[in-house]
Amino acid sequence: MSLLELKDVSKIYGDLHALDKINLKVDTGEWVAIMGPSGSGKSTMMNIIGCMDKPTSGEVLLDGVDISRESAKSLTRIRRDKIGLIFQQFHLVNYLTAVENVMMAQYYHSVPDEKEALRALARVGLADRAKHLPSQLSGGEQQRVCIARALINYPELLLADEPTGNLDEANENVVLDIFSQLHKEGTTLVVVTHDPEVAEVAQRTVTLGHGKIISDKLNEGFKE
Amino acid sequence: MTKRKMFFRMITASLVRRRSRMLVALLAIAVGATILSGLVTIYYDVPRQMGAEFRNYGANMILLPEGSGAFDNAEVDAALSKIPAASVVGVAPYRYESVTINEQPIVAAGTHMDGARAASPYWYIDGEWPAASGELLLGKEIAEKLSTKLGAELNVRYALTEEDEDHSDLFVKENSRKMIVAGILETGGSEEEYIYMAMEDLEALTESAGELDVAELSVSGSQAELQGYADSINASLDGVTARLVKRVTQSESTVLTKLQALVLLVTVIVLALTMICVATTMTAVVTERRREIGLRKALGASDASIIWEFMGEGLLLGLVGGLLGACLGFAFAQAVSVNVFSNSIAFRPLLLPITIIVSILVTGLACILPVRSATDIDPALVLKGE
Ligand SMILES: Nc1ncnc2c1ncn2[C@@H]1O[C@H](COP(=O)(O)OP(=O)(O)OP(=O)(O)O)[C@@H](O)[C@H]1O
Ligand SMILES: [Mg+2]
Numbered sequence: 001m002s003l004l005e006l007k008d009v010s011k012i013y014g015d016l017h018a019l020d021k022i023n024l025k026v027d028t029g030e031w032v033a034i035m036g037p038s039g040s041g042k043s044t045m046m047n048i049i050g051c052m053d054k055p056t057s058g059e060v061l062l063d064g065v066d067i068s069r070e071s072a073k074s075l076t077r078i079r080r081d082k083i084g085l086i087f088q089q090f091h092l093v094n095y096l097t098a099v100e101n102v103m104m105a106q107y108y109h110s111v112p113d114e115k116e117a118l119r120a121l122a123r124v125g126l127a128d129r130a131k132h133l134p135s136q137l138s139g140g141e142q143q144r145v146c147i148a149r150a151l152i153n154y155p156e157l158l159l160a161d162e163p164t165g166n167l168d169e170a171n172e173n174v175v176l177d178i179f180s181q182l183h184k185e186g187t188t189l190v191v192v193t194h195d196p197e198v199a200e201v202a203q204r205t206v207t208l209g210h211g212k213i214i215s216d217k218l219n220e221g222f223k224e
Numbered sequence: 225m226t227k228r229k230m231f232f233r234m235i236t237a238s239l240v241r242r243r244s245r246m247l248v249a250l251l252a253i254a255v256g257a258t259i260l261s262g263l264v265t266i267y268y269d270v271p272r273q274m275g276a277e278f279r280n281y282g283a284n285m286i287l288l289p290e291g292s293g294a295f296d297n298a299e300v301d302a303a304l305s306k307i308p309a310a311s312v313v314g315v316a317p318y319r320y321e322s323v324t325i326n327e328q329p330i331v332a333a334g335t336h337m338d339g340a341r342a343a344s345p346y347w348y349i350d351g352e353w354p355a356a357s358g359e360l361l362l363g364k365e366i367a368e369k370l371s372t373k374l375g376a377e378l379n380v381r382y383a384l385t386e387e388d389e390d391h392s393d394l395f396v397k398e399n400s401r402k403m404i405v406a407g408i409l410e411t412g413g414s415e416e417e418y419i420y421m422a423m424e425d426l427e428a429l430t431e432s433a434g435e436l437d438v439a440e441l442s443v444s445g446s447q448a449e450l451q452g453y454a455d456s457i458n459a460s461l462d463g464v465t466a467r468l469v470k471r472v473t474q475s476e477s478t479v480l481t482k483l484q485a486l487v488l489l490v491t492v493i494v495l496a497l498t499m500i501c502v503a504t505t506m507t508a509v510v511t512e513r514r515r516e517i518g519l520r521k522a523l524g525a526s527d528a529s530i531i532w533e534f535m536g537e538g539l540l541l542g543l544v545g546g547l548l549g550a551c552l553g554f555a556f557a558q559a560v561s562v563n564v565f566s567n568s569i570a571f572r573p574l575l576l577p578i579t580i581i582v583s584i585l586v587t588g589l590a591c592i593l594p595v596r597s598a599t600d601i602d603p604a605l606v607l608k609g610e
Contacts, residue, residue, distance in 0.1 A: 052602075
């Protein structure tokens with residue numbers, strides 16, 4: 001069974017079809033890149049998959065549950081339990097240290113565990129930056145904190161919207177290496193990107209245009 | 225780490241690491257709490273200070289010499305015999321003489337300290353009432369004029385004119401005596417312009433006994449009874465006039481009631497202003513932290529936990545502000561009390577928790593609307609780029 005399945009999903013703003021009858025399946029353990037020009041509906045789709053928004057019509061099955069019918073309250077619960085989010089703008093709480101930011105995700109999920117949070121930071125190469133505030137970290141380091149935070153609760157699905165959009169090449173590679181590592185461990189990844197280089201390293205690339213899927217293909221160059 | 229520990233870690237981090245923002249709110253709460261605890265203290269202590277004793281037992285009759293006859297202890301005793309002994313609360317005879325201290329002319333009053341104390345229970349003494357011969361009570365103004373402190377030794381001089389042995393010539397003789405300042409008198413009235421010593425000391429200094437200028441009596445009884453005593457003294461004794469000092473009980477209590485109402489009103493207004501200030505700050509804080517709130521929601525925070533985190537910050541501010549305010553408020557009330565009413569007040573331990581609880585309530589109330597608006601924030605919109 002697929003981890004995620006979109007059936008005829010549409011999102012309509014006024015007379016704008018941000019998503020137009022999208023059908024998509026993502027299997028457990030897959031690494032999918034979503035591409036497409038600006039305004040093609042990538043973020044809209046991510047928000048719907050990430051339980052932060054509801055489609056105007058259609059079904060979104062996550063783990064067999066139709067999240068397009070759930071109340072805001074259970075969407076919050078599903079998001080907390082099953083999904084890890086990474087954003088282009090990092091979005092760290094600026095008055096909490098790196099480790100506290102990671103612990104915050106544990107706090108909402110279950111119980112904070114500082115040792116585990118430190119291990120998660122060590123895993124993204126930030127063991128010695130744990131007590132720094134976001135303002136004391138570089139952009140690449142901030143994004144790695146976000147990844148540690150997204151992973152801390154072992155989500156079934158990791159969603160990243162332009163995770164490397166604000167990073168230079170070196171940091172982009174660090175992030176992609178972490179993704180690759182996660183993929184090997186069996187994490188399901190859906191990554192939105194503008195950057196063909198970022199899309200290339202994924203298993204599969206789905207391209208959107210005007211709210212529709214215009215191509216969906218496996219990447220030949222993908223290395224397990 | 226427990227969830228509760230993390231909760232406190234987050235809210236204290238928010239307050240401590242963003243202190244410039246929260247300082248305004250803290251200041252508003254602290255000022256509100258200061259005024260609250262200060263005014264409540266005054267509210268309860270002023271009537272006590274101006275007090276029952278003062279209204280019931282202060283001097284309410286004075287005896288003055290009449291005609292040219294001598295006015296001395298005998299006259300006072302004669303007058304007192306017209307009043308039932310049980311009704312006499314205190315008798316303070318006064319004799320005024322000009323003396324000099326440090327070359328400054330000063331009026332010295334001789335009295336019986338016990339009588340003065342009974343007749344004027346509202347006098348506030350910094351230090352002690354003179355108990356032994358050679359001790360002085362200084363009016364506050366005099367103490368300031370001479371810049372003297374408690375326990376200082378002053379040389380009190382009195383000049384008297386005497387005839388020489390063959391009555392042919394007058395010469396000035398000066399007596400002086402070193403005396404210790406036992407207490408400083410604060411009344412807020414003209415009493416502060418004199419120095420007081422035991423009658424015996426003044427008599428020794430002036431080498432003359434018996435003369436009095438006035439005697440103040442504190443007599444208990446109704447207005448009619450008092451008038452009766454005064455009438456009988458005036459009718460039967462030639463050398464003495466008895467006058468009643470109008471008691472201010474009536475007007476005093478109206479003034480008190482009005483004062484208390486005013487204090488209450490000011491307190492309510494200040495608390496309302498505090499609330500507005502806190503609400504404004506919290507609204508700004510919520511707006512400023514929209515992204516953070518969106519992020520927390522995206523990470524799975526329920527509305528309830530968002531509410532509690534912001535409330536937690538608000539309530540912690542209320543707690544700290546209240547604690548600060550309770551202490552400052554006591555200092556404020558103490559200062560007012562000492563300066564205006566010449567009396568110190570006791571710290572009321574109950575006021576500490578009350579001030580803190582009221583501060584927390586006011587802050588909590590002020591936070592409700594802004595914090596509720598935080599839950600309306602949509603994580604998707606907030607996290608979308610920008
Ligand atoms: N809340 C909204 N109200 C109205 N229109 C919206 C809203 N959100 C998105 N849209 C519109 O929907 C379309 C798709 O937006 P979306 O954010 O999904 O694009 P995107 O593919 O993520 O673009 P980009 O690459 O620039 O991030 C856009 O035309 C956008 O203007
Ligand atoms: Mg986008």
